[in-house]
Structures are given as structure tokens and as C-alpha cells.
Amino acid sequence: MTKISLTVNGKSVSAEVEPRTLLVQFLREKLLLTGTHVGCDTSQCGACVVHVDGSAVKSCTMLAVQADGARVTTIEGIAQGGVLHPMQEAFREHHGLQCGFCTPGMIMSALDMVNRLGPILDESAIRENLDGNLCRCTGYHNIVKAIAAGAAAMGANPTRAAAE
């Protein structure tokens, strides 16, 4: 067992973990933050995307011990004071989800996209940058619309956009 200390959604956490524990297992099983999902075992689907120190990471591909000392944000941590993040709003408004299983990873990837590329995102940039996220339900059409709209809303209201 190894002791780790990190910040998750703004709260500091310490725990003893088996060294082989993946970050996603730690989040889901130890912290009961079950919004981060596991959709594959080969780092392909992106259902597990969280932010580690401000960047998107597939939490199935990182050991919990590697997150020692890091700042982790999950889907549970982006709404503030009960107010949805503009990207969450956009997914709802544009029907960017059906079964919802890919959605947390999609939203976290979308936020990372805005962080990297800015709030004005065209369709081809969004599609290209969604390369690491699979959705089996939506055909991506409405996810693309939602991300464009969410990004624009973040650009228009930078204070509400800050998630971490």
C-alpha cells in the first residue's frame, strides 16, 4: 500500500492505495465519484477523461500513485454552487447525449479543447479533437453542436467558464 495525497474537485484527499490501482478506480471506488466511467481497457474510448493539473487525462491510463500531489477535476467538480457549467448546459440544450455514458468524458474533453484552442471552434476542429472519445449513441452530430455552443458560451462569460 502506498499513501497518496491529492486535491480532487477542490478538496484535499489522502488515502492508502495498492500500487496497481488506476486513477479511475481510485476515483470511482475509493472516493465514490462514479461520474467518471470506464468504457474500455485499451485507452481508446475516453469515458474516463478527467483533468489532472488542468489537462485532460484518461484516468484509466494513469496510476493513482502518479496523481500524488496533483489537482484532479472530475465531472462532479465543474458545476459551481449548483449552477451548471456552460458546457454542461450546452450538452443538455443541444441534445448532446443519449444514454449519457460517454458524456462525462465528452464534457471533460470539450473543456480541455477550449482550454487549448480557445472558445471559437469550428466543426472540423471539434471533430478532429474528439479523436479520443467514443460515443455509440449520438453519431456525434449533436455533440459537435453542443461543444461549439458551449465553447462560445465560455468565451462570452469567462468567469462562469472557469472550472478549476
Place this chain on the structure above:
Amino acid sequence: MNASVVTPIGAPVRRKEDHRFITGKGRYTDDLSRPGQAHAYFLRSPYAHARIRAIDTSAAIDMPGVVAVLTGKDLAQDGLGGLICGWMIHSKDGSPMNAGAHPALALDTVRYVGDHVAVIIAETLNAAKDAAAAVVVDYEILPAVADLAQAQAEGGPVIHDVAPRNTVFEWELGDKAGTEAAFARAAHVTAIDIVNNRLAPNPMEPRAAIGDYDAGDDAFTLWTTSQNPHVARLVLSAFVGLAPENKLRVIAPDVGGGFGSKIFIYAEETVCAWASKRVGRPVKWTCERGEAFLCDAHGRDHITRGELALDGEGRILGFRVKTTANMGAYLSTFSSCVPTYLYATLLSGQYAIPAIYCEVDAVYTNTAPVDAYRGAGRPEATFLVERIIDKAARELGMDPAEMRRRNFVTAFPHQTPVIMCYDAGDYGASLDKALALADYTGFPARKAEAERRGRLRGIGLSAYIEACGIAPSAAVGSLGAGVGLWESAEVRVNPTGNVEVLTGSHSHGQGHETTFAQLVSARLGIPIDQVSVVHGDTDKVQFGMGTYGSRSGAVGMSAIVKALDKVEAKAKKIAAHVLEASEGDIEFKDGRFTVAGTDRGLAFAEVALNAYVAHKFPTSEIEPGLKEGAFYDPSNFTFPAGCHVCELEVDPETGVTQIVNWVAVDDFGTVINPMIVEGQVHGGIAQGVGQALMERVAYDNDGQLVTGSYMDYQMPRAEDLPSFTLGLTETRCPSNPLGMKGCGEAGAIAAPPAVINALTDALGTQDISMPATPAKLWAVAQARVTRRAAE
């Protein structure tokens, strides 16, 4: 649209369920834990076909954290039966299908890679996995057959003794003599050979189960990723013999997509439930994606030869089809109806075909079971029909659109030669609208422009039809179904006027919590946030048949309408007493009961309160309370239909296809929520494009799965798809009260032939198989260059 308003039918109401999903508060089975739970890991066969001589579990049992190691012997010792196939098919000669036994844990033989050999239950998943490596299985490897084309060979490996030549059934439908006669007088015959590629359904949420036995009540609870929890309970109770129905509660909480693969009753949930009693603790299992590729029922996998008899003007005279369908190693829950009654009954397409004859051989192979996957039989039929008519048009030098138009069914009802009676439709209207939206007439100019850029551009049509709203119970019963396919609903009005709707349908992405509530809101005139939809729990909803085959609107919502009719009728009686008017004078509109011709009236909530207070009506005549249930059995299938147009470009240097435009015009009858319907179409098209361009489950000759992860099995990603242009036409379905037809499978059915027809157009050859990968298309494009140079 705001949640606190009445939501009319036809409004794009935003989804009520979204809030929990976008905030990470969804409750999928793997998100749940039971106090004291242990974890299950399945030891699976590494061989496609082998006899199990012995299983030595002693070392594994001694490993740290191990609770139990159980095998098929333990299951048999407890008297549990095997898994079943719920649809009996008879062969041409009248004999019943040859169904081999399907134990949840193998007894003496394993029949595909991934077959269940033992379950290891431990304190943690890691401990269970570690112990699995210590189970010693003595296998005698047997010859295997994984290739469908080889499976019926004389003298080959026999997978089940009951099925000589691995043949489950040899089935036929239609008029053989009439079809022969049509061919005898044909001016032209078009023939086509098709492989409908095997697919892995891949809902993003892997399957999962938690079994929890309560010794105090001698009762089981099973949380499972099911599209039809009541059917799961029925099968586990009546056939597997786990527990009587009143001692078994099945809960399917949030389910992350199904596409058919979560209809079936699998070994893993059966074992988790059973084992929880054996070990006296809740037992949890979550499928890994690699296991899902091995064990979730696959879809499609047909080899087909089709022949079309035509007269001199391109009118279809007859259609002859011979299909071999892969069932895999065992018959999964509904597998036998997929290549038969869900397939051959749709071979008339949108066309008036006087004679059809279809033969289907269903065949065992040493591969994972094959069962319904989005569309189930109907995509296979549509692919064949839409490919052969396109090929015929090109052989006859006719425009493919004109060829279709010439053969459309135009008068309704239309009885096809393959059971179905189409009740309503306007196929010309959807074709016209699709061609207009796709600027069909402008295509030659676009093709020429693409050619100047070195790209091969093609356009392809697909005029699909499907049979949804599954299904009239007596009709399916006469065809071999073991169950009726009605749906149930209960509308519970609370004293304060808000409503719970209990439905036997199950939502795993379809948005029932919204559309069903929208329907109730519109009907009762109460805001949508005062309506809650309850589903997916056999302790809450009495019974239901679940969600598949685009049945939840046409069948599930029809049941709700029936229950609402009863609620309204009773509420009118109560309102009459409270308002001291005669019942016949009470009108109900916009959420108010009024006395006709007066301004006296009561809001819906006031009548609800009166129903429970029960002071103002004689309870000897009218029972207190306001709660009504209904069972709705459809009188016919529904027939959604439409036309999709795919326009694409192939880069001859790389073989890469880019879809540049997609038009879908669909007739779903009445649409309750167009936003949700459009989403269903988008997702369906994506799956259909996946089948056409990239997806294929492959086994090698030894029956090893070659495509066992997302590294080898290509799923459509955002960059592989365009945005879609959608249009609707509407003919009401005459057989249900709302006029709905169903929309869940349309895209997956329509898309594959649209893509392949466009590719054949682009590349000038009919010889393009699915999936049309860049490697294949590159070879075709290069051959074309060589051919042209030679000319």
C-alpha cells in the same frame, strides 16, 4: 422549453434525465455497490472448441481473498437449468429447430473462445483475477469451425450433437412455385452475392450485474444492465429456475446503451444472482471491454445470394433469396427469430413484388452467439433489397431513383408475399424530398468537379422500410414466439395532482423520461415537471416487455394512452359529482374539467384531490383514488420508411472515404419530440456507416477472435462522420392511437446500402463488400486506373 410548462406533442422538449448525466450523477449498475459485496471474475475458454477433462480449483481456492470458485458442476448440483432461446423455428420439413444445451457455466465442453468455464469470487476484483490464473483446466482441444461458409460441410466438426452439419434449421418463407414462374418469364435477372458483416454492438457501458440474496426473505435482487428486466426475471425464474418470480426482483437502473445486446439473458448475471446465495454475499461483476468483444452477442453475419426477376421495363416480377445465418456456438435469447421473421418478412422492401421465396439455413459455429443488433434482421433485408435494386438499375441503364419509383408500393393497405401488410406510407414523397434536399440533379456537376481534384465521387440511395412496434401477440405466437409482445402502463395520479407513469418499456438512452412525460403533460394539461416516469424495476412496475425493435413509442406509449383514457374517464365522473352536473356535460381540455356551456370547472389537480378525499361522490359507485393501468397489444406492426442519400468521395491514392453529404428523410408517423427523434436517426446512421466502412468482427481459422479490442475493431469516431441533413414526411400509423411508427433503428437500417451504393457509383464496380475499408477501396481504385489505362 421550460420544465414548468405544459409540453405539447411535437415540441423539442429538452430532456428531463439529462441533469443527472451531465453532472456525473447517473446511476449505472457498475456505479452501485452493496454492503459486503464480493467480486466475480469469469475464467473463460481460450479455445474455440474443447472438451473439459477436469477442472482443478484447489490452488485457486487457497489464494488470498478468494471466497469461492464455482463451476458448471456446482450450478447443475443446485438444479439450475441452462439459458434458453425463446423463439421456436421449424424447418421446411416441419421439424423443430435443433437447439443444443446452453449451460451458464460449461459442463464438459466449451464451444467458443470466451465460453464460461468457472467463476472466481473474491474480496476484490484483483484477488479474483489473480486466483483465476491458478485454476487448472485440462482441455482436450477439438477441431473447430469458425467460418460460416465451412460450417455445414459434411464430416466437419460437430458443435452440438443435436445439430447434424451444425444446422439449426432450414427454414423457408414465401411462394416457391410462384417465384420460379416469375423467373421463367423474366426479361432480365440480376443476381448478387452478399456478406453481411458480423458486428459487435458495443454500447459504451459494458454489461454488469450485482446479485444479492437475502436469506431473511429467501429472495434475490439482481441489478443488471438490461433492456427488459421483466423478461430477464421471467427467464431466470421460469426456465433457469433461480427463484420464483415473487422472490426475484430485477432492477435495470441507468443503462448506457443497448442496441439489442442487453435484451438477452446471459451467463454472467445468472451466475452472479445464483452465486450470491451460494456465498451468502452480494456478488458483483462488471464486464471488461475485451470480455464484451468475446461474449456480448454479436450481430448480422449472413451470407446471401439474391436474384431479382425483372420485366423489360424494370418492373420486379420476383425475388429469390438464399441466406446462411451464423448463430454462433449457442442459440442466444431471441437469435432464431432474427434471420427468419425479422428478416425475410421485410424482403419486399418498399416495392410491390408479386412473388418472393426465401430460404434460410441457421448454422452453429465456434464463435460467440449472434442475436439481435440494432435493426435485427431488417438491416440485412434492406441491405440486400437496396443493393440488388441498385445493381439492377445499373444493369438496365436506368436511374436508380427511377427504378425505385417504378416499383414502389403506392396503394395501402398492401399485403406483401412475406406476411407483412403495410398499412400506410408514401414512398414517393420521401424519395422526392430526399432527392431535393440532396440536390440529386446537381450531382453530375459535383462529380465532375471532384474528378478535377482527383477524387472519385459517388451518390447512393437507400429506400428502406422496417417493421416496428413489435408486435401483435397472437401473430408472433403463431410464428413461434414464446412470449406476447404487448406493453403495460400505469398512471398514478397523486392527491396533489402530480403524476407517476409506470411503464414496462425501458430507457437506455432513448429519453423516455421526457417523451413519456411530454405525452402525459400534453394530455392532462399539467406541467411536465409534475410527471415522473418510473421504469426498470420489477418491484415497481408489474410487468413489461421492455425496449427493442422501436416498440416503446408505438406500443409502450399506446399503453400509456389507454391508461390515460381511463384516468380521464374516471376523473370526469368525479368532476361531475363535485360540479353537480351530469357526466355527459363534463368536458376536459387544457387541464380543466368544465361543465359544457358554463364557466364552472375544476383544474385537474382539484379533481385529483377530490378523488382521494372522496367526500363528494358516492364511493359505492366510484372507488376513491385515481390510478389506472392498461395493457396494450398492437393490432399490427408499424412500418416506418424513408429514403437516405449518401454522397461521398474516395481518394484513389489512399482508399479513404469521406462522406460529404448525408440526407435522411424519414416517415415515422406522429413525432412526439423531434429533437429526440433526430438524435435517434443520427446515432443509427453512425452505426450503419460503421458497418459499411469499418466494423467487422473477425475470427481466425482456429476460432480465435482477432478483433478483440478498440485497437482492432474500428468504431466510428467524430471525424469519420459528417453532420446530417434530416427531413420528415408523415403518414400516420392507423393501428395505434397516437399514429406513431418508431424511429430507433431507421438509421442503422438505411445507412449501409446508401454507403455501398454510393461507393459502387464512385468506383464504377458492383464488387464492393462491407466493411469497405481503405485497403479494399484502394485496391479497387488502383485496378480501375489500370483498367482505364488499358482501354
